Amino acid sequence: MYLILFGAPGVGKGTQAKRISQQLSIPQISTGDILREAVRQGTGLGKRAENFMKKGQLVPDHLILEMIKERISQSDCDHGFILDGFPRTIPQAQGLTKLMNTMELPPFILVEITVPDEIIIKRLSGRKTCSQCGADYNDHTHPAPADNICTICGGKITRRSDDNPETIKKRLQVYREQTAPLKHFYEEQHQFISIDGNKHIDEVYKNLIEQIKPYIKHADIHAL
Numbered sequence: 695m696y697l698i699l700f701g702a703p704g705v706g707k708g709t710q711a712k713r714i715s716q717q718l719s720i721p722q723i724s725t726g727d728i729l730r731e732a733v734r735q736g737t738g739l740g741k742r743a744e745n746f747m748k749k750g751q752l753v754p755d756h757l758i759l760e761m762i763k764e765r766i767s768q769s770d771c772d773h774g775f776i777l778d779g780f781p782r783t784i785p786q787a788q789g790l791t792k793l794m795n796t797m798e799l800p801p802f803i804l805v806e807i808t809v810p811d812e813i814i815i816k817r818l819s820g821r822k823t824c825s826q827c828g829a830d831y832n833d834h835t836h837p838a839p840a841d842n843i844c845t846i847c848g849g850k851i852t853r854r855s856d857d858n859p860e861t862i863k864k865r866l867q868v869y870r871e872q873t874a875p876l877k878h879f880y881e882e883q884h885q886f887i888s889i890d891g892n893k894h895i896d897e898v899y900k901n902l903i904e905q906i907k908p909y910i911k912h913a914d915i916h917a918l
């Protein structure tokens with residue numbers, strides 16, 4: 695199954711992608727996670743991307759497309775994958791279409807997750823993640839322990855440096871201007887599903903699965 699999770703920062707794409715990935719045994723490909731790891735390791739890509747990320751701006755399309763091409767060519771992607779945070783611009787979507795054609799991949803299902811802006815701002819400003827296992831915490835719904843030590847793996851819980859009020863505002867503006875127009879691009883050519891993300895995580899997941907079920911191969915349905 696080939697899925698694109700689409701929506702503003704903070705709508706829950708990553709959380710839902712992780713769950714689907716575990717259940718269907720297909721990788722979650724988060725361009726944000728790949729870039730943050732590249733920055734952490736100080737690779738060439740990381741050095742080129744860091745400044746854009748700090749300011750809440752998009753990393754140039756050609757860097758992202760190279761990164762995606764390399765990632766989806768790996769063997770764990772042979773039976774599908776979930777794109778989380780990509781594509782984010784029309785040139786990225788066009789580049790993906792070209793790649794899909796070259797690799798003879800079936801059409802994507804695009805899942806849009808929607809959440810009102812004021813909820814997104816609250817979510818992002820309370821968001822924390824375990825730097826070791828990636829477990830999510832949130833000051834408002836699922837607070838991290840006072841010592842910021844992950845209850846699952848004992849790793850250090852941190853806040854993303856771009857989850858500060860000024861950068862959140864910028865990221866939402868970038869989303870509205872550069873990413874939101876993609877909806878029309880995909881509505882015309884793909885299976886398109888829209889999910890209300892302003893609900894409990896479990897309910898969002900249940901709705902999402904119900905809606906993508908008709909597109910899942912018979913052999914994978916038992917996993918749900």
Ligand code: AMP
Nearest residue numbers: 725726746747751752753758779780782
């Ligand atoms: P995310 O984790 O998806 O919120 O992404 C964090 C940051 O990484 C974004 O604000 C961008 O600077 C960069 N980024 C992630 N994915 C992309 C993409 N597809 N295109 C351009 N920049 C991206």
